[in-house]
Amino acid sequence: MATFFNQRNVVMGLMVLAILFPFITQNNYYIYVITLAFIWIIAVYGLNLIAGYTGYLSFAHAGFFAIGAYAMGLLSVKAGIGFWPAFLLAPMITTAIGFLLGIIALRTKEHFFAIYTLCVGYIIYLVIDKWDRLTEGPRGLMGIPSPANIGPISFSTPVSQYYFVLFFLLLTIFVMFRIINSLTGRTFLAVRNSEILAQTIGVSTIRTKLVSFVLSTFFAGLAGALYACFLRFLGPQISSTAIMFDLLAYLIVGGIGTLSGPIIGTLLIVFITQKLQFLQEYRMLLFGPILTLIIIFSPRGIAGFFGNWKSIRKEKRMILQKNKKAA
Template sequence: MPRTLLPFALIAAAIALPVVTGNTYYHHLLVLWMLFSLLALSLNIIVGYIGELSFGHAAFFGIGAYVAAIMGMDLGVPGVLGLVLAGLIAGLFGFVIGYVSLRIVGPQFAILTLGFGSIIHTITNYWVDLTRGPMGISNIPRLAFGDVYVFTSAREYYYLALAFVIAFAYACHALMASRTGRAFIATRENAPLAASLGVDVFRMKLLGFVVATAVAGVGGAVYAHYMTVITPDVMSLHYMAALIIMVIVGGRGTIAGPIIGALIYVGLLELLRAVGPLRLVIFAALLTLSVIFLPGGIVSLWRRVFGDPETTAAAPGEGVGR
């Protein structure tokens, strides 16, 4: 099959998956795969394209989820408008945090984002009047397009999340082929050299950070409407660690990598359900082995076998957050 047709074949297969499985629980797993893929792709903008390591990305996912829930339940904001507002508010938080912290590079930036995530998680836990604290928000209304259509089944949410993933993956592809994308890569690889060539390094980093956080907010909003219940746990380090595993194991700086990483994570999460907390040890071992033996992620295996340069056009060199 020609490589130009491969993305279309994969999209067709993804569209057919719910029909092939026919099982409601499998449809639920497919929804989780697509939502995690969207989140991993958004984190990949920060980790893979601008070369910074963020430990606070799950907080923006949680912000989007809580905005959608509160807007829908307390203010009666329609579902689609709630998705837009969730993305905008998460992006606004991203702008503020990025504007303050992106002038700092290396481990200090990662620590600052970790602190932000912890603060948001704590506020969500204790601002009971707004977020209902540790009990979370339940009975969140299903996502609806006005009075025309209401998403009710897992299959419908899967196709919605799939549409978001396809749209954002294409946007990432177009970005990397543009002048802005090349500025991202130059910033990641050698910021001082990029600055000497006229690239506004801080502006590029801030742009990537805001886009990534806004997309995470939209993903959180879809998650809230799908699950109909959210708790502060959606902002926990568990989710943050999961997103990092997806990006690193799948292949940072690529488009297919985070989607593959999300599939591996959701699959292992289900297969290892019987071992309980031991799953975290297995995931940590998977991340360690990937960093040591496959620093380019799973997608690098395709590259080794088929020598496809397109999968690595934006892949970073050694190290993260240089």
């Protein structure tokens, strides 16, 4: 049982279920909800990279998500650029802005970094909300094109758009897996565990944190571009603190610093939210205590809980084996 709950098995199982989901249900509403959840998962993976694996909590992540979405919308609607060039440019623009802001942000540490990024996120929201001529402000940006055809492949139906987003989610999971298990990923963990110790073994902590921050903004920008072409309408609220709270809640519930955490947390909370729509106005009162309990009793979320359980069972088996040999 413990082996069954390792992160790789959970991720693989959820991937297979995701591929088969449109065959399980023919309800377009459920397909729409899960497609949107996949977009959030991509954004949460970016947040997990900087917060979970590097140990720096960025409260500007929703802002970078909005930059990616608005870059996609403005390039395609106002600049008249085709869908695919705009789709490729949107994450790059987000990454470039993230690089410039990261150079300044990462000169701060711990709670100062969190406060700085919180201010950056709010400034992004104000720019989107007040710069009417560019972003259309509170009126919203409309008319964003849906994914363009690739030869005979069309993305005009909910199912085809579902698989379009799923492709980028699977690509994100693969890239994230490779990053985490690479030397770069090890340096992220070294910085998270102890910056001073990381410096003593020759790790450039400033460069490592900047790489992690920039990569996180790339995934936020990618998720934002997918969000823009999926909903085809944007408003300033996508960069609000409420969205940032949602992303953070998905990560904490699923498991911060784990590979399967973003998937588990996002799908679980989206499912609960759909079942408790009549409590939408009181969701902060509902999820606030839940997050508090998880932080206290399982700081690494659901995925971390099963990981710890697996380690405890392994230790107990080793102790029993030693006792049998001693006897």
